Amino acid sequence: MPIVELQNIRKVYDTKVAVEGLTLSIEPGTMFGLLGPNGSGKTSSIRMMIGMTVPDSGTVRLFDKPFARTSLHKVGYLPEERGLYKKMKVLDQLIFLGQLHGLDEATARKRSIAWCERMEITEAIAKKTEELSKGMQQKIQFIAALLHEPDLIIMDEPFSGLDPVNATLLMDTLVSLRTEGKAILFSTHRMDQVEKLCDSIALISRGKLLLSGSMRAIKAEYPRNRLQVSFTGDDTFLRHGGIAEFKNYSGIAEIKLHSEAEAQQILAEAIANGTHINRFEVMEPTLEEIFIENVRASFGDEEAGGRVLA
Amino acid sequence: MHNIWLIAKREYTERIRTKGFIIATVLIPTLMGGGIFAATALANHSKTGSHIAVVTSQPQPATDLKQQLENGKDTTMTVDILPPLPEITKALDKQMDDKKLDGYLVIHQDTQPATYDFTPRSSADIATSTAVKDGLQSAIQREYLTQHGASSSEIDAFTQPIKLNIVGKGGKTDARTSFIVAYILFFLMYMVVLMYGMNVARSIIEEKTSRIFEVLLATIKPQELLAGKILGVGAVGLTQVGVWMIAAAGIATYAGAMSNVSISATQAIFFIIYFALGYSLYSSVAAALGAMTNSEQELQQLNMFLMMPLFFCMLMIGPLVSNPNSTLSRIVSQIPFCAPLLMNFRISLSMPQPWEIALSIALILVTIYIVLSISSRIYRVGILMYGKKPNLPEILRWLKYS
Structure with a gap:
């Protein structure tokens, strides 16, 4: 009921x-x-x-x-x-x-x-x-x-x-x-x-x-194509071809992948490069991202910027 | 009904607890009573007790004048009679400068008619000069009558001031006191209707600015809120008027000064009826004004809608007093926005036909219904509208919202 x-x-x-x-x-x-x-x-x-x-x-x-x-x-x-x-x-x-x-x-x-x-x-x-x-x-x-x-x-x-x-x-x-x-x-x-x-x-x-x-x-409904990596040392793995975009907040990287499958390759590459990984998490997009994406689409991008983030 | 009661009760209890209410309720009768006492006290004190000198060569009328001024009804003056020695005025002027003398009168009886020159110490001391003038007048009359063989008791009877009694139709009431009462009631109603009408508007604005409406409207209907508010504020108004009236009655019995100005039961009953009607009408308008505006300042701009009809009533007092039953008086006292004040005023002056009273009440009730239905619509929409002040087309659109 x-x-x-x-x-x-x-x-x-x-x-x-x-x-x-x-x-x-x-x-x-x-x-x-x-x-x-x-x-x-x-x-x-x-x-x-x-x-x-x-x-x-x-x-x-x-x-x-x-x-x-x-x-x-x-x-x-x-x-x-x-x-x-x-x-x-x-x-x-x-x-x-x-x-x-x-x-x-x-x-x-x-x-x-x-x-x-x-x-x-x-x-x-x-x-x-x-x-x-x-x-x-x-x-x-x-x-x-x-x-x-x-x-x-x-x-x-x-x-x-x-x-x-x-x-x-x-x-x-x-x-x-x-x-x-x-x-x-x-x-x-x-x-x-x-x-x-x-x-x-x-x-x-x-x-x-x-x-x-x-x-x-x-x-x-959303692909698990988000990575959150907490690391120290070499950051060359961030330039892996499978990464669509990333933000590196000095040691914590938020990464968006082209597909979920590439996560393991990136982890392998980072370890091969000698990067020290503290945490490595494959996730869905956060609600915030879903929110912004949907609202932007409803407004048309330019208009959304100011209004959503305000 | 329960919600209306709750709202009215809150409005009432919160309002009568405010300092403003207590001060106004206590202070106004105190000032009123104090004023009456002060006036009585002053009236007693204004018996002139001045010290004057009369310069004259003959004993009359100076001796009679002395008698009048020293033991008169309104005067307890000290009077010295002096012969017209040379340089006497200089000596008297000196005495006045030393504040020993309040004035002197020089009587020249050698001229025809006799001249009387009075020199007061202060030209603003009208009481003394008036007393001297009245005393002289009466002394000369007495002297003349005595010379023509009238006895003292005859003179007293002859000079007795005439008392004109003003008697109402049927010999029942003193028309002058009912006139005073009519005025008092008119202004009391004017003041209270306006004050408490504005209080309704202010209370709505206060709830609007504190955003409490959102909480209240989640459980009760706007109409209930409006009804409760009008009832609650109105009850406060009645309480205040009641306290004032009781205080006035107390002062009147205690001071005795107003004992001949009494409010009859008819006047009191009609006052309450027309107050209730007038207040309901004006507070319904005020509720709409309050709902339309966001602040006291904005309300000030709109309160002419309340003031104008009341002001018009005030202008109509003149024609009503001079002829309470003229066609003009009959028409204006039927206008619903004026009837509470003017019909009540006519009732105090001279009782209109019963059908006129009934018609005016019916017209007010119809108007209240119309005004209330319009303003509750404005209220319903307006109280949730913040920010910009709405213009007329917007308000007209509000009326159509469900």
């Missing part, structure tokens, strides 16, 4: 097509990455998923039922634009947001305190939101999205602006929620996080779906 099912949804603002024919589904217990360059329609798609806007055509199903506002009590949403009432006390704020999600006051209070302990921000409970650091505010909002124990958690750029310690804390929390069987959708530009966390991904650009499916299936 998919938790979210989008069927061919389309949304047009004035003359701009925000989302065009998007179809995807998210299963329970999965971590789903929604990827795409800035302005590609990620937020528009998420807004339609939770009924903030209505698609011009296509259908949205939540929890295997046609979209209904009552289902929203089972959805937790962390928007990309962080927002809290600045002048409100943290605990009051969490209770208020919990109540809006259908909790009674006592439960909301109890869970708020428990979550603040889990997120290591107990000292913030009695403070006003405006007195907190940005990272803390982000954690508060993260808590607000989870207070009502939603079955579907939607997070737009959840880790942006957090230091590595806090980002890891949030990531670990999300991972443990997934093992509890919740479906988690998050959007991000950070491909390393997606690679580490996500079971499935969808890549959209200019409102259209470019790729979707399980991470493994997507990667399997």
Whole structure:
């Protein structure tokens, strides 16, 4: 039973097509990455998923039922634009947001305190939101999205602006929620996080779906023609004929091959030349490479450069 | 409904806790009360206690004047009567420079008619000169009447100021006090409708800039958010007006100064009805303005849409006062944007026909419905639009979005 099912949804603002024919589904217990360059329609798609806007055509199903506002009590949403009432006390704020999600006051209070302990921000409970650091505010909002124990958690750029310690804390929390069987959708530009966390991904650009499916299936579509070599000494093996292109970061080389078969020959040549190999790994292209390649293709190369890398 | 209640409750509790609200609620009655006390105190103090000299060759009317000024109703002055010695004015001038004297009066009874020259120490001391003038007038009248054989009690009865009582139709209310009340209520409503209408707009902008909308709209409908906000802010307004009214009643009973200015139950009930209607109407407009703009500055440019009809109401006070039941008065008090202020004003002045009141309420309700349906559409789209201020065609397009 998919938790979210989008069927061919389309949304047009004035003359701009925000989302065009998007179809995807998210299963329970999965971590789903929604990827795409800035302005590609990620937020528009998420807004339609939770009924903030209505698609011009296509259908949205939540929890295997046609979209209904009552289902929203089972959805937790962390928007990309962080927002809290600045002048409100943290605990009051969490209770208020919990109540809006259908909790009674006592439960909301109890869970708020428990979550603040889990997120290591107990000292913030009695403070006003405006007195907190940005990272803390982000954690508060993260808590607000989870207070009502939603079955579907939607997070737009959840880790942006957090230091590595806090980002890891949030990531670990999300991972443990997934093992509890919740479906988690998050959007991000950070491909390393997606690679580490996500079971499935969808890549959209200019409102259209470019790729979707399980991470493994997507990667399997690409040849294992990438080499990562950590070495010391002679680097003449980098000029082997089987290498299409390479980058040498003083001792760590990222190599793209014409075909997977040439990897062994290169290893043999390097050893023959007396190069000392510390690590030699044959891999699929990274998600980042897949991302850039697909987005470039969707824009046409020149235009892509600035927009993707920005 | 539950969500509307939650939003309204949050809006209410957060607002009444702010310093601004507490200060305005406490300070305005304090200032009002303080002002009334100060005015009363000043009125008592303004009994002139000056020390003057009268230079005259004859005992009358100087003796009567002395009597008047030293023991008069509004004066407790000290008066010296001096004979017109040569160089006396120089001596008196000297005394004034030494601040021993506040002025002197020279009576020349040899001229026809007699002339009275008063030299005050400060030409700004109008109270003393007025007292001297009134005292002289009354002393001369008394002297003349006494000469013609009138007894002292006859003179008192004759010179008694006439008190003109202004009585309303049917002899019930004092029309002058109801007029004052009408004014007070008009400006109170004007102020509160405008202030709390703008508060709705400001609160929307605040939520827009803090981006909290994204979180709220993930669970509740924009219409619920708007309804909760208008109710919550309106309740704060009513609380404030309520506190003020109770304070005003307290001051009035304590000071007794306003005891003849009382607000009748009818006036209070209609005030609350028209306040609720007027506030709903104006805050619906303000909600649309708030949703269209991104900052207080941008809002300032648009708030003329709120100010203009209110200002028009103010201009209409004149014609309404001079003739509350003229055709013009009847028409302007039916315009929905003016009716809350003007119909309520007419009710305080002279009760309009019941059908006029009913019609005005019905028209306001219809207008609220129309305005609210338009502004909730603008609100729904506008609150998620950041950045550029929309132009009119864009706003018209918003109305068509689903």
